[in-house]
Amino acid sequence: MQRTISKPKSSDFDLLIAGGGMVGAALACALGEQNLRVAVVEAQQIPMRMPPRKESDFEPRVSALTQASRNFLDNIGVWSFISQYRHCPFERMCVWDAEGTGQIAFDAGDIGQMSLGYIIENSLISAGLYQRLAELDHVEIIAPASIAGLSINKDGMNLVQLQDGSKCSATLLVGADGAHSKVRELSGISIKQRDYQQCAIVTTVSTEFSHQATAWQRFLSTGPLAFLPLMGGSNDSHSCSIVWSLDTEEASSIMALQDQEFADALGRAFEYRLGNIMAVAKRFQFPLYQRHATTYKAPGVALVGDAAHTIHPLAGQGVNLGFLDAAVLAEEIIRALRRGLPLADPSLLSRYQRRRVADNLLMMNLMRGFKELFAQTSPAVRWARNTGMNLMNQLAPVKNHIAARAMGVTGDLPILARPGNSQVSDASEG
16 A cells, blocks of 8 residues: 655645545546546554454445446446455345335346445555555545645645645645535535434434345435445354434434444334344444535635535435535546646546536435425325325336446446446456
8 A cells, every 4th residue: 555644845836625535536437547637635543454254243334326426436436345345235225114104125126127226335445546546656545634725826736735834836726625625615615504403313223134235225314324235254144334313412312322222223113124133333424515516626626525515314325425526627628638738727627527517416306305394294295295105116117217327237337437437457357
């Protein structure tokens, strides 16, 4: 793994990416073989290797990657690393209403796929990205370091000051530095924020029955409860990552329970679909917000991932939207290079924004609508909701079309999110 440094070896870059999380690192991988000087500034120390873990020891934070995200990681030379380690393809998805009989079941075979998606620990995705970055001579990693100031020099370049006082310049600065983005703040970009007044509880559990390579989600009036399948050692199929969305006060009460009390409460909330909860790992809690930047661009600046938008986790689309941001921005940068345009060219940034804002807003509004729909408890709404779910489950063409779009199998995808569009050179593959 590439050695990380606290001060940049260079001071002038074509592209500086603030934030070396999954989305920022993926963008660097996507552009690492272009004729660009790229730097990734990351606040945390980058691990030199995969952290050792027991077969039953899962990281609490996982991602449900769509096929489009898998294609993207494959095309930028990362999936081959991830696939060597534990990851769980899921073949089915079952969604049902806690307040009635409404249920929808999706099956990968119905849309001509081997799986609907992949449940993967975030640390594994990050390790694969940094393994790839270590192979790219044009990418410099500056870590641990963070951006403290931003100005424009006389040549119109971004002049970035790091917290240790060192400075560097960049034609294009990308904010991939999360929901509380410093780049967004320094660029004067405002956000619209909605506090759901809810928290998500995440942990790993062991269930009495096999998860059946199925992603399960029960919609309660307080929010969704998801059981995401994990694959442990010896093809163990009894481990699941859970995401339980609850009103903040109720979440605090649930978090205060002893492990067995929590397991019992979780089993009841899930209607014992997978039997009793046999074991519970350490629990974590984080607040839920919807955020959306009023613009994804400023002169010489672009925002991607959580710096541009955050979404309710009920459909697991957060990092997938971020990867699509990275894929589109990389595509537009490559397009500009081929046309001889500078990276800060307004047309490049406008095209990126135009291609991503509408899709992200659509997904955000859909998730908000789902949450509010299932929060309704009136008998009339409940009846209509359950009737609609059961009707949709019977309309195979419509249901399969929705599944294919949600999983990134169809739709207007960026080139790097389509199968077989690798940016990896023959030399690096060897």
